[in-house]
Amino acid sequence: MHTQVLPEPTEAARTEGKAARMTSLHLSAMGEMVERFLDAAARGDLTQASTLLSNTPSLINQKGYSGWTALMLAARNGHYNVVEVLLSHGCDKFSVNSSSQTAYDIAKFWGHRHISNLLGRTDDGCRRVLPDTDLHQHENYFSRETLDRLSGKRTDKVWLETKRNHPDTVYLLFSNLSPMVSSSQVDEHTGVETKLCRFRYEAVKELLQKPATVLIFLGVEKRRGPSSPSSSQMEEGVQEPPAWFAISTDEDAAELLKRCREKNCSFPKTPNRDLLTFSEEEAGIVAQARSVLAWHSRYSFCPTCGSSTQLEEGGYKRSCLNADCRSLKGVHNTCYPRVDPVVIMLVIHPDGNQCLLGRKKIFPARMFSCLAGFVEPGETMEDAVRREVEEESGVKVGPVQYISCQPWPMPSNLMIGCLAVAISTDIKVDENEIEEARWFQRQQVIESLLKGPHPAFTFPPRQTIAHQLIKHWIGMNSNL
Structure with missing residues (x-):
């Protein structure tokens, strides 16, 4: 039997093998x-x-x-x-x-x-x-500032009077906190388009004479140039852009509608739905006007002494008519429009791939949304998030990160949108607050947002900050 003898490795081969082993050991x-x-x-x-x-x-x-x-x-x-x-x-x-x-x-x-x-x-x-x-945060619905509010002009009675009578001034009519709008059917994807009905001074001047009319100065149209007009420019006679006012009156809605020449005008009946059909430009104006008018509808009497009040500062202040009222002495915030801060949060599972959503009984069928709650006096935003999440769902929260905020004129909230990371995962809902809470897989959420509503659940519409928080989360990676 012939036995094959393998050749001895050359010196070069031995050197190369040694180098490879050394490299492997080094790596x-x-x-x-x-x-x-x-x-x-x-x-x-x-x-x-x-x-x-x-x-x-x-x-x-x-x-x-x-x-x-x-x-x-x-x-x-x-x-x-x-x-x-x-x-x-x-x-x-x-x-x-x-x-x-x-x-x-x-x-x-x-x-x-x-x-x-x-x-x-x-x-x-x-x-x-x-x-x-x-620098590139998403602009939430109701957030666009189309008008320059010119808050410094609210105490200038002469300037305001001149603007009220100006033929270019725009007036919006409100009835029961709903603006008069015109609607038109658009294509199947966008649905109904709602536009504010705009009036000139001649069409509303008799309404301005009625004692029950509430008039709010909203601002002037922003210039499309690189800068807005300054107060000094305006005083020097530079042509000013049109001013906008909102009017709320106790006149019958049907009578108000007669003032509009268009046939398809109306007052929205369901604000939580109908006020989400404006363009981004008009939605911000609606949010400002409706929130201030809602305050006037609730605070027509002095909250300090109960006496009657009068409008001042372009509709952004109510002063008590009782000369002895303590609200007229010192610093008080009872005479200015109020904004109610609300935290709304998307809670992320510790694994980074699930989010916590809940539903209330008043929600449409199958809809789940972010948890939310009012910030209490003397409470930070972060603590409000932790308290509300635990109260409603039983889940404890650790880190909290602010994302963006949204004015929500239902009637006058500021929704403070946050992400929060859970440090516990067991759910035990407070049935007085919500009826169900559930962890949703990232892939479930992606499919629902991109491919249309899931048969078992739906999410809030795109105009809500809840929708934007969910969308923000699925755009993130869970590598944090």
């Missing part, structure tokens, strides 16, 4: 060192992190799982001293992980303000006033 050792360095940063072990970095400076921007650097891990866990040392060694603070998040984004999300402030400073030591991510 293994380097990988282990990276893991130790990242772990030290995550735990806040400044001594170990500094020692490893001194021996191997190339560790500074090494990435681990999901593209996280030592700076990101230290920022995530609130280790200010580690972040400070890493920055002093010249680490790349603009590096992003696999979800395109910087260390600044991570620190801000988890509420480590001292670290986000440090990371937000520019190379010359100046603080970046607004991070790039804050």
